[in-house]
Amino acid sequence: MKVKVLLLVLPIMVFAILMCLSKMKWRGCCQYVTPNCDPWSPSKCNNKLIGARAVGSIGSPDDETGHGTHVASTAGGTRVYNAGVLGQARGVAVGMAPRAHLAMYKICTANKDHKNECTDHDILGGIDQAINDGVDVLSLSIDTPKDHMEEDSVVKATFAGLKKGILASACAGNGGMFPSRLVNDVPWILTVGASSMDRVVKATVKLGNGMELEGQSAYQPSSFSSSTMLELIYPGEIVKNDFNRACKSASLNFFDLKGKIVVCETWLTNDIAKSEAVKKHGGAAMILLSQSWDGFTTFSEAHVIPTAHLNHVDSLKVVSYFRTEANPTTTIIFGGTKEGVRRSPAVGSFSSRGSSLRNGGILKPDIIGPGVDILAAWNKQVGPDPSGSDDSAFNFAHGCSMATPMLAGIIALLKSTHTDWSPAMIKSAIMTTAHTTDRTGQPIADEKSNTYDKASFFAMGAGHVDPTRANDPGLVYNTTLEDYFGYLCSLKQLSDFSIGIITRQRAFHCADYVKIEPEQLNYPSISVSMNNALVKKITRTVINVGQSNSVYKVEVDDPEGVSLKVDPESLTFSQMYEEKSFTVTFNAKIPHPFKGEYSKGQLVWKSNGLKEYAVRSPISVQF
């Protein structure tokens, strides 16, 4: 069965959709300007890209920024041999669901700063069109924060998708530096955060005092001499202001950068714009320093001059060297591509974190997937390429935009192997099989912490996606449309009228539905608010999708401040698709954490039959 992927285009984000039906169901087209499927000239569609549309007043489906191309190839790109970026990270590039068909919907346009701008109207129009065209999966690399659900086009459009059995993978956001700046957090969306990988493209800074600091850059010209120490200049320390720190091009006019290595900070402008500004002013190279909230997350980007991007801890060493040394000097030593040298996966510092402020306390993000230095197709050559090779166009990019199509591709794969699974079952399979330890066996770390602290559930949700395990989860948590209506009705901030807008049902009445509090929704993760109560009890129901005859036993790690009792403690199944319910009782302990604080634990159903399953739900308790 082939899977179709649809993509829409935006830079802070894009959106893709995958499908698993045959192309027969497909009603989309390659459309240029007019609404009646006039060909995109000359037709750029083929058996891979089966649909492309420009939505609303957007003129053409062409990708102006590279973002849409990158996310599309990540979701469903076919195998490309010898791919690389400026000669680095060479190898086979392939999307998550390489046999998927793709359709792309351009819902944003590039503004003069090369950032995408998207209107709510076009977002809604684009996703509606995609659903109407017959896509199977939505990949929404979109980050358009809205305080109210009823104003949020993604909420409305994905609800319509849900009614047709379409699961959306969507960005948690790139607002990691702020607390609770999380988007796309409704329970019917798979909300995706970004993790880093074990690969670095090494660029080591050597300071005049002999200290060596390991950074990254994709641009590694052999013509750059690492044996010559050059003068180090730091505009943001010489005249302290934000523009100088950021190396805004105009502010660099006041400095003589010729032949020097220039220190710039991650701030205000994007990283490539900084290396372009330094180049324009005659600088020989750039050292890019990270802010405290950037933590350990560095990028191997396609810079235009020799560059080394340092993590925050190492950045501070450059600052103190510059401040204390009368004649500071430095050089950069390029080390090429190295794998297995970065602690991974770890949560990218920029990845948005919960708690979610508008979904009634449901734990978000749901999952993390690779979203740092992702190599995928690009809309044009980047460079200069020091190897002079004519690589087809690939680039590294980072963001929840890159993690989202990874998960969309995985959804497409699961959908093609489990054609009868509902969106909630697919989501459950992905979440309950996620892993919480990294390649070294330690707990997944948070790169935002400058000491590699263990990532909290608000950073990584259920954990890091494991596609193979997700394909055979043992048990799944299902949710019906009625459940979501009942859930919406329990949210105090929503009136019947607002729910009517979200679900696009006229004359909607909560009186027609059984209210389901957020903590009672049959969700694969568990969040409970004690809110001064001494006892709380929730119910969950699982469906057996593993072995027909199987016995599961519960294992619980109590969150601090409560003791948990699960009833029953064992579930026995004798056939496939059999359902079993259980309750979890939360008994508050004295003393327990202060009001408003969170603690966390987990509940795992384990079976040791012919196959071993572990079906894990993270538990978050708010006091």
Ligand SMILES: *[C@@H]1O[C@H](CO)[C@@H](O)[C@H](O)[C@H]1NC(C)=O
């Ligand atoms: C899961 O829920 C959907 C409704 O959302 C329903 O159609 C489907 O039958 C359920 N699956 C199982 C196995 O119960």
